[in-house]
Amino acid sequence: MKDLSVKLHSLELRNPVMTASGTFGYGWEYEDFVDLSKLGGIVVKATTGSHREGNPYPRMAETPHGMLNAIGLQNKGVDYFIKAIYPAISDFPTNVIVNVSGSTVEEYESVAEKINELEKIPAIELNISCPNVKEGGMAFGTSCASAQAVTRAVRKVYKKTLIVKLSPNVTSIVEIAKGVEDEGADSISLINTLLGMAIDVEKRKPVLSTITGGLSGPAIKPVALRMVWQVSQEVKIPVIGIGGISNASDAISFLLAGASAIQVGTANFIDPSVTMKIVAGIEDYLERHRIDSVKDLVGALDVS
Amino acid sequence: MKDLSVKLHSLELRNPVMTASGTFGYGWEYEDFVDLSKLGGIVVKATTGSHREGNPYPRMAETPHGMLNAIGLQNKGVDYFIKAIYPAISDFPTNVIVNVSGSTVEEYESVAEKINELEKIPAIELNISCPNVKEGGMAFGTSCASAQAVTRAVRKVYKKTLIVKLSPNVTSIVEIAKGVEDEGADSISLINTLLGMAIDVEKRKPVLSTITGGLSGPAIKPVALRMVWQVSQEVKIPVIGIGGISNASDAISFLLAGASAIQVGTANFIDPSVTMKIVAGIEDYLERHRIDSVKDLVGALDVS
């Protein structure tokens, strides 16, 4: 038996495979296909201070090896989450991490403070990188000062593992990563979606109601991998790799590049059981390469 | 007959379809497949102040619907270009545009000054966005101040149509576009490649000798389209759309988003005659939609 466990600050994962926020619902959507007790963790949908309807339909466009989304943080708000959703998911046999979003520093802070009270939620992921809301969201993640401001405010009220999720739509991802590390983030996850656009040429209209949206899927994998590599060289806290991961080999690329864990997003839509195959594939890789612990893969890229 | 002609400042193109630098050689490589007299123009390989060997092999990696390259501006230098290449291409029956690169402002300036003397070259494309060279290249394109400095210096010595090619690896493409417009650029082309990375997990090594490289192909099309849309809203000079264009419908997307012309890059590798199909497809689209001039498509996206 290989040791697949990894640690993100004080958060222990039985394996490095998690699911990405907004692509795995609250977990129960996948119960026919995924044995949650075999996942490292699930990051549930974005939760905001109050109820949000999200953007108008259409909110999705297919692109070459990827998709654009413009969901816009549709969710029922943190109080509803605590009352109606938390009880249903708090006993899941895996780590349940809440993705926290907002339009103002105060909103992030207040959501984080409320989630801090939930015993069975060991960590939050601060989403300062959503490209699909007019105010806030990505804006926080594209300037170092505002990324730091949100992290600082949330760090004050949130006592458990604090993951900050970065936007790739920036000139220097390393600068922002170091900025949030300095403010006390326990881990960094990246990347959120790249800002993109699609046009229906026959109708001469944008496909999305919001014109632009967030690009995800295998198309963005090379960019994500590069950013994980760059950031993990420069920060001391553990990095979580996200972006286009669709099979074990993709997952291992991110580990080698320096990620301590990974999240699977869009690939869940194509194969709802893909995470189980990734866990099995990582184990198989360790066997074939005679490596005892997955921790030995983290950052083990040979650049000689 | 439909009118396919477009104008980029004082540069007249018989149609909006050009080929992208570094993907079409000097044009003669494609003579068995492309009737150059049916192209709007060709942008030849990057030319630098002196001979460059480029990066070590391997310089290329395939990715989902895309590829990474790390060529590193291999070329024989501007003097060789003038002496040995210019005579062979100056009579091509299309616009031949030289892609000018360098490591210092002085190098850009001196190359541009020399190309300015070449009667049959009606325009240059300033490549401030190459991610594959250690010094210079992309660095110029990722800060507004340095993008402006290069443009300013070249503008002083280059009297014909000056196109500046932007890097997508930035937080605000609009800021840089406006910056170079202010310095006298006649047109803006975008995007160059996104910085990415690929790993061979079995060997546990990066695929490219340079670890990271530039991502091109359909994978980047949504990002390119978004940037063309954003920039063309904010500048007055004509925009040239580049990024993943592989068929007429892709080309028309970029025109609708605001590009006055487009360049085809990676798609030439998969189908060396693709540009001919794109020209024919645009004409067919105009027929079907009863539009007389391709100029009427430029920026005609309906966002109501």
Added chain:
Amino acid sequence: MKKFIHDFKVIKKWLPGSNHVILHLLCSEPLPPIKAGQFAEILIPDEPEVFLRRPISIHDVDTKNNTISLFVKIVGKGTYKLSELRVDDTLNLLYPLGQGFEFPEHDKILLVGGGCGVAPLLFLAHSLSQHNYHPDILIGSRNADEIHETGEYEKYGNLYLITEDGSLGEKGLVTHHSIFKTDEFKYKIVYACGPEGMLKAVNQKLKGFDTEVFVSLENTMACGIGACLSCVVKTTTGNRCVCTEGPVFNTKELAGW
């Protein structure tokens, strides 16, 4: 309802008319219970231009032979690829998805199908008939070339036809059919499938009547299982997912209808 991912084998395929394909698929496992109106998310094989699964309604189910059928209009890359499948090819389905149609308490039922939206109607007629309902069925289309399997529908109820060019049945749009004559309209429940424009027209037409109208929507989907929130429709109670809370909705619940 429990969902599955199963491989199916193409056992029969035909191309009725010029732009449709009907596939009969044998399941590699025993078929789970499936309700009329439910759909599958289909993995399109070997097609580089298609990334996401494609939602397609269950057109009919034959539990005895462990097969299902699909009725697909060829509109783009994915549906074209489905039309290129050969007998013995394998197709991967995520199914059964969505809520399907609810059976009513009485028997004054009209099924209305337009164009390709007709797909789920056959299975609905079939199921209703199995439960001793006697629906009337109205199918409208551009022309005769787009109306198929009339013999199948006739097994389960009276079939009425209308085409825009009059090449089959009455002439006109679906809502022009004489069945909608105000003074004779007798149905308490209408189940309609088809292009959104047609569904809205049918709904408008019946606004004054004491009739409940159920429609099956076809919003674009990424996951099909309620995870991505791409497929929402605006309802009187906010955005709801067509994939899990639909695809069938009572038009009373739809905002702006």
Added chain:
Amino acid sequence: MKKFIHDFKVIKKWLPGSNHVILHLLCSEPLPPIKAGQFAEILIPDEPEVFLRRPISIHDVDTKNNTISLFVKIVGKGTYKLSELRVDDTLNLLYPLGQGFEFPEHDKILLVGGGCGVAPLLFLAHSLSQHNYHPDILIGSRNADEIHETGEYEKYGNLYLITEDGSLGEKGLVTHHSIFKTDEFKYKIVYACGPEGMLKAVNQKLKGFDTEVFVSLENTMACGIGACLSCVVKTTTGNRCVCTEGPVFNTKELAGW
């Protein structure tokens, strides 16, 4: 030489051994002149994981029947897909590419092939024989399972074999073959194809001899026609493109060999 993009029809396919495929392809147009050592860039059909064309050597040419053959080792997605093709399927080739082998002035020729790199050798032996040369041919491989078409090679010259496990011919690596015995080595020209390690070993082995060694390189390629500069090899005169200036090089020109 003029290059073409042609559709070919698969007229014969077989899978010799466990991980090779040999394809016979009929050209839809009259075949252009092709030289031994040239290759084609093949568009892999219907495979979402493959984006670029794949370079494959011309294994043999039959001008009378307007066909060519390919000999492919299955190493990844693209080559696997080639092995899945069926008779009558269509394959799109960009060809003939590269410079191929030059014919020498004398007749003391040894062809050396290792593993799958053997592909261009059959056509080379065939061409040499057509021009009245009498090459000797040495093929080395891991085991007998990887050596095919020996009867074909024997038509054109004396065939020598060696396998790592001794299951066919002598036992050992290619360079261990008795043909390389110092006192008996008589060849003025060696044409070698195969894994780079083997090519380098052959070249090293012959360093003291009055022999010119030509090798066919297999650098990864994007365009195949000299446009992208991905495929370079370091030569004594700088980086040069394997696709247009090779794939065959005199080892004297290769830096570091």
